[in-house]
Amino acid sequence: MTPIRDYMSGDHRRCDDLFAAVEQSLSQPDPALPAQLFADFCQATLAHFQAEEEALFPAFEQATGIRMGPTQMMRLEHVQMRSLMDEARQALAAGDQDDYLGAAETLLILMQQHNLKEENVLYPMCDEHLAGHAGELLPLLQKTTGSAQS
Amino acid sequence: MQAMLSFDQAPPLAAPLRFFLTAPLFAAAAGLLLLILGPELLASRWTAGALAFTHLLTAGFMLQTMVGALLQILPVATGAGVARPLGVARAVHGLLTLGLLFLVGGFLTYRSELFQGALLCLGGGVLIFLVAVGRALAQIPMGSTIQWALKLAVAGLGVTVLLGLSMLVNLAWGLSWPLLEITGIHLAWGLVGWGVLLLSGVAYVVVPMFLLTPAFPGWLTRLLAPLLFLLLALWSGAEAAGWGGAPLLAALVAAGCGTFALATLWLLVRSKRARLDATQRYWRLGLACAVGGAALWAVGQLWPALGLWPGLPLLLGMLLLVGGFMSVITGMLYKIVPFLIWLHLQNAGQGRVLAPNMKRILAESAMARQMAAHAASLALLLAAVVRPAWFAWPAGLALLLSNLWLLVNLWRCLQVYRRHLRHIGEQLAAAA
Secondary structure, eight states: OOHHHHHHHHHHHHHHHHHHHHHHHTTSSOTTHHHHHHHHHHHHHHHHHHHIIIIIHHHHHHHHOOOSSHHHHHHHHHHHHHHHHHHHHHHHHTTOHHHHHHHHHHHHHHHHHHHHHIIIIIHHHHHHHTGGGHHHHHHHHHHHHHTTTO | OHHHHHHTTSOOTHHHHHHHHHHHHHHHHHHHHHHHHGGGGGSOTTSHHHHHHHHIIIIIIIHHHHHHHHHHHHHHHHSOOOSSHHHHHHHHHHHHHHHHHHHHHHHHHOOHHHHHHHHHHHHHHHHHHHHHHHHHHHHSOSOOHHHHHHHHHHHHHHHHHHHHHHHHHHHHTTOOOOHHHHHHHHHHIIIIIIIIHHHHHHHHHHHHHHSOOOOOOHHHHHHHHHHHHHHHHHHHHHHHHTOTTHHHHHHHHHHHHHHHHHHHHHHHHTOOOSSOOHHHHHHHHHHHHHHHHHHHHHHHHHOHHHHTOTHHHHHHHIIIIIIIIIHHHHHHHHHHHHHHHHHHHHHHTTTTSOOOOHHHHSOHHHHHHHHHHHHHHHHHHHHHHHSHHHHHHHHHHHHHHHHHHHHHHHHHHHHHHHHHHHHHHHHHHHHO
């Protein structure tokens, strides 16, 4: 049973789809569409970060006593991703497609290697150490990440 | 503190980068060799020049990049990194580079002391690498498919190198072992047991994630690596014993590789990324060459007129090595190198000085133009096998230039890194 890994990995894929939609919209005639879709992507991704930073990571840290390990590393990468989101958003606002593509490509690779570490290492550790708390933790994660869907 | 933490998992930039910058030099040297020796090199796969050329591409370009990439990707993909990565990288890189120079010198001059040097250096370099990676892989639990593929690929490298070393012993001390049979088995383990297994293991992760394609089918990721490994082992035994079932086993191995290439192409066509960037075009070219190579091999088996043509192994070699492996590897380098430079600059800037994004580190147009040169060199190399007298020199020149161009592109990334690192130093000093 890996409920945390399954749910959070699924949420990663949802964010991937939103990311891809922005890129596809760049060739559409509507000039306002990319910025709007990028805002949707950021909202979903930031909600995912929030669920991790406010619910999942503290629970993991409390259960294991490991505070300066993988969760700290993931928090640092969240900071880096937020900064790239700002850079990409500014490029879209300025109408600079090349600069958007550069920031977005960097963001995508950072995001994917981050997801890989979470899905292969951190989430399985969470499922192992938080098995007894999944009942209350999972609805909380769903609520925080799902809030971006409405 | 922040910078320190993020470096916990990623090895220092100098560890993988030394391999990535050396690799194009070896491929360029292969081009130079063809330019010097001309049509004579292509007379058969057994000429001294052809053996040196092949090893510059395989033990030079392919092995160097694959070792560098594996050191980098292991901690990310499996959570288990190599201990003391910089020390391991320095030792392995130095020994593999020196060993390959001895080997190429040995093929070209046939002096036994050069083969002895190659034996020591290549054996030592690969041994250090296998021990370091083996220890890292042993820490991770069995289960995930990529870990299986990586473990079997590392074992495949071990078999390839052992067979290669056994031939070197033979050459260095003038023994009379059946070199022709061992060569075929050595080649199959290198291309499939190490090359295809490592590539497939890495592809299962990077293709869906970076190119936003659907996931690889579960049956393929579960079955391909163990099945190919088993079939290779059975085929090697059959081939060594001269058993009649060997061609059937070889056909199954080729079919397995073809299935992987077709499945990956099928996924690439379904990529959600709107733009075909250099990496994606390099991958499509590489996989199309792999499928073409498998088909050509099959036709050669069924149609004796083609099967007996001495140019066929050379044509297959060009198609699979330059068209297949080099294309896919270069496509990956164009993602890995700019990203690593960004990552290390971002960490050095401590969140206060932002790093230039990947396309500012290496522009898309620079990659696209280099890829056109690579495609031209592939076309000329294939033509050179069919008409050596016309195309051997232009093909050598094209291979030399396209790889120097790749080196220039990667070197430019390093220049951006150095320049920006100075900028960070100044900014942080001014803020302090």
